[in-house]
Amino acid sequence: xxxxxxxxxxxxxxxxxxxxxxxxxxxxxxxxxxxxxxxxxxxxxxxxxxxxxxxxxxxxxxxxxxxxxxxxxxxxxxxxxxxxxxxxxxxxxxxxxxxxxxxxxxxxxxxxxxxxxxxxxxxxxxxxxxxxxxxxxxxxxxxxxxxxxxxxxxxxxxxxxxxxxxxxxxxxxxxxxxxxxxxxxxxxxxxxxxxxxxxxxxxxxxxxxxxxxxxxxxxxxxxxxxxxxxxxxxxxxxxxxxxxxxxxxxxxxxxxxxxxxxxxxxxxxxxxxxxxxxxxxxxxxxxxxxxxxxxxxxxxxxxxxxxxxxxxxxxxxxxxxxxxxxxxxxxxxxxxxxxxxxxxxxxxxxxxxxxxx
Numbered sequence: 001x002x003x004x005x006x007x008x009x010x011x012x013x014x015x016x017x018x019x020x021x022x023x024x025x026x027x028x029x030x031x032x033x034x035x036x037x038x039x040x041x042x043x044x045x046x047x048x049x050x051x052x053x054x055x056x057x058x059x060x061x062x063x064x065x066x067x068x069x070x071x072x073x074x075x076x077x078x079x080x081x082x083x084x085x086x087x088x089x090x091x092x093x094x095x096x097x098x099x100x101x102x103x104x105x106x107x108x109x110x111x112x113x114x115x116x117x118x119x120x121x122x123x124x125x126x127x128x129x130x131x132x133x134x135x136x137x138x139x140x141x142x143x144x145x146x147x148x149x150x151x152x153x154x155x156x157x158x159x160x161x162x163x164x165x166x167x168x169x170x171x172x173x174x175x176x177x178x179x180x181x182x183x184x185x186x187x188x189x190x191x192x193x194x195x196x197x198x199x200x201x202x203x204x205x206x207x208x209x210x211x212x213x214x215x216x217x218x219x220x221x222x223x224x225x226x227x228x229x230x231x232x233x234x235x236x237x238x239x240x241x242x243x244x245x246x247x248x249x250x251x252x253x254x255x256x257x258x259x260x261x262x263x264x265x266x267x268x269x270x271x272x273x274x275x276x277x278x279x280x281x282x283x284x285x286x287x288x289x290x291x292x293x294x295x296x297x298x299x300x301x302x303x304x305x306x307x308x309x310x311x312x313x314x315x316x317x318x319x320x321x322x323x324x325x326x327x328x329x330x331x332x333x334x335x336x337x338x339x340x341x342x343x344x345x346x347x348x349x350x351x352x353x354x355x356x357x
Contacts, residue, residue: 010241041072042239047084047096048075050273052198052289053118053224056099056250058268065249071242075272079178081105088112090209094232095243096342099153100223100317107340108331112234113211116226117310118213122199125157125287128186128209133191135212140165143204145173150196153222154179156320157215160197164218169324198288199269202281221313224289240345241352248349251291259283270274298350301343310341 044066048054052213057073060066066073077092078084081102083348087093088110097118098106106112127146129135135144141162148155176184179200184196187207201211215222226247233240254261262282269275269282277285292300300309307315318336321327325334350356 006112027313029037034160041067041070041104041240042236043072044239044243045074045076045199046243047078047093047094047098049078049080049084049098049271050199050225050275052124052265052285053270054198056118056263057097058266059253060271062244070310071100071239071244071246073243073246074084077272079099079180080152084149085109088229091229093229094236095226095228095240097224098255099156100225100228100314101151101153101156103153103156103227103323103339104314104318104321104335105326105339106227107236110326111230111338112158113228113230113340113345114225114310115228115233115240115342116247117224117300118224118247119291119293121153121197121222121224122220123214124201124285125153125195125215125220126197126201126214126224127158127161127193128201128204129193129206129212131208131210133192133210133212136210140167141193141289142167142171142172144192145175145190146193146195147186147191148231149179149182150174150176151326152197153215153224154195154197156217156222156317157213157220159320159324160215160218160220161213164213171299193317199273199277199281201273202285203275205281206278208249218275221237221316223310223313225277227346228342231343237345237348241348243320244345245352247265247318248294251293254291255293259286281332294346294350295355296352297346298343298355301341301346308341311336314341331340 046057050059058076061073073297081098083104085102088106091181103114112334135141144159148158159169175191182194183200183203185191195213228240262279265286266277266279269277272353302308315336318332322332347356
């Protein structure tokens, strides 16, 4: 073959390879109907605990709903609320869900925003005792040893229970343990009572422990809130709205399907939380966690006629903090006057959906 023919042949081969490469790139340009590969999408780190509200984010990721909406959600595991708060200075997460109690601490220390309500946990925060405990017959808890995750929604429920008995934390012995540790310690015979939230309370029920009081029964309104790292939210409001959009799609599904999702919820708890619950308890846990649509939450955050419903809930929790000595009165006033209850992102989403002007 002449040198001229070899050059022509090599050029033809190179051109063919280029066409193949371009075609391959074009075929890989979409993922589940989203624009661009997942590597090109904004990544949102979502802070969650092994609880009900995480199921909605987990389910969205499993179904690829995040990618379809142009973002990539990454779950970040935390045992409870205070570890979430303590991770904020290191900028370890962007948005997430936590109890109202640690949310106020995050607002006071790091200006975090409450951007929505994940669910109502008032029914799912309880004080439990062994079936032979005199507490179940109405005996005063004064002087008792109680296991609890401090600075948490469970602690708030416990304190309201004590208040209903004319007592405070100073009248009992408080032992601070994470939820899994509290279950194990109480099961081994330690403590007279234990404060648990779902799904850990279902482990207690399986062991024969009984509910002495629930947050709902003692006047402890316990919202599980959606929260945002201030730095991330201020710099990427569009991504916060994306997260909310995805989360509300799953809230709408939960409102529609309810306990029909119990089997999927069971699988989630086993996979992500390492917990096994019965089908009956999975169904009960869904029923014990009311969720609220975007339209409902716009009303809950509305302050046009005075303090919003969400403000009133958080003020009750801030009062608890102050009574516990975690806040000084001036700190409570500071946090309640700050813009930490922030409906800006809900309104941005509502405008996109045509719900408001």
